[in-house]
Amino acid sequence: MASVASARYGKDNVRVYKVERNAETGVQTVTEMTVCVLLEGAIDTSYTKADNSVVVATDSMKNTVYIKAKEHPVTPPELFASILGTHFIETYPHITAANIKVVTHRWTRMTIDGKPHPHSFYRDGAETRDVEAVIRKGKGIDIRSGIVGLLVLKSTGSQFHGFVRDEYTTLPEVWDRILSTDVDCGWSWKTFSGLDAVKESIPKFDKAWEGARAITMKTFAEEDSPSVQNTMYKMCGSILEAVPEVETVNYSLPNKHYFEIDLSWHKGTKNTGKDAEVYAPQSGPNGLIQVTVARSQAAPKL
Numbered sequence: 001m002a003s004v005a006s007a008r009y010g011k012d013n014v015r016v017y018k019v020e021r022n023a024e025t026g027v028q029t030v031t032e033m034t035v036c037v038l039l040e041g042a043i044d045t046s047y048t049k050a051d052n053s054v055v056v057a058t059d060s061m062k063n064t065v066y067i068k069a070k071e072h073p074v075t076p077p078e079l080f081a082s083i084l085g086t087h088f089i090e091t092y093p094h095i096t097a098a099n100i101k102v103v104t105h106r107w108t109r110m111t112i113d114g115k116p117h118p119h120s121f122y123r124d125g126a127e128t129r130d131v132e133a134v135i136r137k138g139k140g141i142d143i144r145s146g147i148v149g150l151l152v153l154k155s156t157g158s159q160f161h162g163f164v165r166d167e168y169t170t171l172p173e174v175w176d177r178i179l180s181t182d183v184d185c186g187w188s189w190k191t192f193s194g195l196d197a198v199k200e201s202i203p204k205f206d207k208a209w210e211g212a213r214a215i216t217m218k219t220f221a222e223e224d225s226p227s228v229q230n231t232m233y234k235m236c237g238s239i240l241e242a243v244p245e246v247e248t249v250n251y252s253l254p255n256k257h258y259f260e261i262d263l264s265w266h267k268g269t270k271n272t273g274k275d276a277e278v279y280a281p282q283s284g285p286n287g288l289i290q291v292t293v294a295r296s297q298a299a300p301k302l
């Protein structure tokens with residue numbers, strides 16, 4: 001006999017745009033998001049018995065995203081995700097959890113003749129601000145906020161040596177290399193008791209995002225990195241220090257390699273070691289380094 005071990009369903013890739021018009025100043029502010037809603041609960045019979053009476057149509061979920069975006073603020077995304085998820089668990093008695101993902105895309109205000117333009121924006125990169133919220137009936141709201149797709153590179157100030165050398169090793173040790181990665185960073189908040197607790201924290205969400213972004217870039221830029229592992233650990237520690245309400249911080253960093261090219265075949269051209277100027281960026285394979293860092297437990301009193 002078979003039975004459902006776990007199930008969730010919903011609507012993915014719901015694209016929403018909202019404009020906020022300030023009638024007094026004429027300044028408009030825009031937000032573009034891609035939303036995913038996945039619901040859980042007493043829905044097994046829809047799979048096992050073709051019982052659609054327990055199914056909230058995914059089309060209705062898409063409509064709900066639009067209506068909630070009209071009725072409520074869509075920023076910060078942590079708040080919008082919590083509002084949306086709370087709606088589903090409060091509206092449908094058999095739905096016990098809502099998994100909401102909100103990906104916010106960049107629309108950065110244009111500066112024209114040195115002034116911020118009231119209604120024109122540009123996409124300054126593929127970076128997104130991602131929020132994943134799990135809203136569970138009677139169990140509060142868990143939120144993970146993050147930065148995805150922030151592509152960074154430093155042309156020096158990175159080393160990698162002292163690693164295992166054996167019969168599989170060809171990589172030379174280096175004291176100066178290019179370091180490039182596509183930042184995927186997340187920070188998980190202490191469980192919120194419910195929507196009101198999320199509302200009380202509204203100012204903290206943007207502050208944490210700005211702080212994590214600034215720490216990521218400052219650490220990346222300023223540190224003479226001994227390895228991706230050590231640099232990302234330092235970033236995690238700084239974010240934990242900056243945001244007391246956060247329990248864990250995680251990074252997933254590809255090491256995007258740039259290989260030296262030996263050009264000595266062409267008239268003895270020097271292009272390796274200290275003479276290296278022209279490199280070959282690699283699409284793959286790439287390193288992939290991941291970590292989750294938590295606060296140390298206080299030592300128990302003896």
Ligand SMILES: O=c1[nH]c(=O)c2[nH]c(=O)[nH]c2[nH]1
Pocket residue numbers: 160171226227228229255287
């Ligand atoms: O920072 C690095 N960490 C590694 O684990 C590793 N492995 C590798 O080949 N290059 C690098 N660089």
